[in-house]
Amino acid sequence: DQQVKQNSPSLSVQEGRISILNCDYTNSMFDYFLWYKKYPAEGPTFLISISSIKDKNEDGRFTVFLNKSAKHLSLHIVPSQPGDSAVYFCAASGYNQGGKLIFGQGTELSVKP
Amino acid sequence: EAGVAQSPRYKIIEKRQSVAFWCNPISGHATLYWYQQILGQGPKLLIQFQNNGVVDDSQLPKDRFSAERLKGVDSTLKIQPAKLEDSAVYLCASSFVSGVNTEAFFGQGTRLTVV
Numbered sequence: 001d002q003q004v005k006q007n008s009p010s011l012s013v014q015e016g017r018i019s020i021l022n023c024d025y026t027n028s029m030f031d032y033f034l035w036y037k038k039y040p041a042e043g044p045t046f047l048i049s050i051s052s053i054k055d056k057n058e059d060g061r062f063t064v065f066l067n068k069s070a071k072h073l074s075l076h077i078v079p080s081q082p083g084d085s086a087v088y089f090c091a092a093s094g095y096n097q098g099g100k101l102i103f104g105q106g107t108e109l110s111v112k113p
Numbered sequence: 114e115a116g117v118a119q120s121p122r123y124k125i126i127e128k129r130q131s132v133a134f135w136c137n138p139i140s141g142h143a144t145l146y147w148y149q150q151i152l153g154q155g156p157k158l159l160i161q162f163q164n165n166g167v168v169d170d171s172q173l174p175k176d177r178f179s180a181e182r183l184k185g186v187d188s189t190l191k192i193q194p195a196k197l198e199d200s201a202v203y204l205c206a207s208s209f210v211s212g213v214n215t216e217a218f219f220g221q222g223t224r225l226t227v228v
Contacts, residue, residue, distance in 0.1 A: 041221070043204055101158070
């Protein structure tokens with residue numbers, strides 16, 4: 001059972017435009033959500049997170065939105081840059097998860113100059 | 114601050130052979146995780162340590178996989194005997210604490226190919 005789902009395997013956007021990556025989850029006990037970015041041959045690096053008590057968290061060009069009623073979160077990158085091209089993983093955790101992260105399948109973002 | 118160190122970076126073995134991976138977490142991080150990432154999928158937790166005790170190993174195939182974290186610092190993950198479906202990237206991660214909402218920091222991973 002896939003508790004965290006990223007239904008778009010890939011996304012292509014033009015440099016300077018907005019990139020929107022989506023993630024859905026099924027477990028209502030999740031209360032902490034994270035986005036990781038992964039370049040080829042490297043480990044995932046933490047990008048941004050959001051607690052379930054918030055509906056938005058912003059860090060520079062990156063904003064994460066959380067819609068608890070829909071069990072949906074999204075990552076917005078504005079403006080997109082070619083260096084943002086990578087695989088983005090959504091992850092979720094909660095107190096009853098003991099701190100472990102449950103990952104989605106990933107979305108490969110390609111930002112074209 | 115040094116990151117999570119893993120070795121080796123790459124390993125190719127034949128099926129039924131054994132293999133071991135090593136991880137050194139970020140200094141001071143009490144929690145250590147081993148994840149398996151199969152191509153095209155997200156990382157899946159194999160085992161979680163808090164200091165040198167196991168917190169969660171529910172997804173670890175215990176008939177062939179084993180892991181230990183002696184002295185609550187370095188950790189090794191072993192596969193014996195390996196199967197073709199074990200081909201994956203094995204990621205080690207660490208975090209300062211567990212049970213609270215915090216990010217985990219990942220190493221570069223070990224890419225295992227079983228032929």
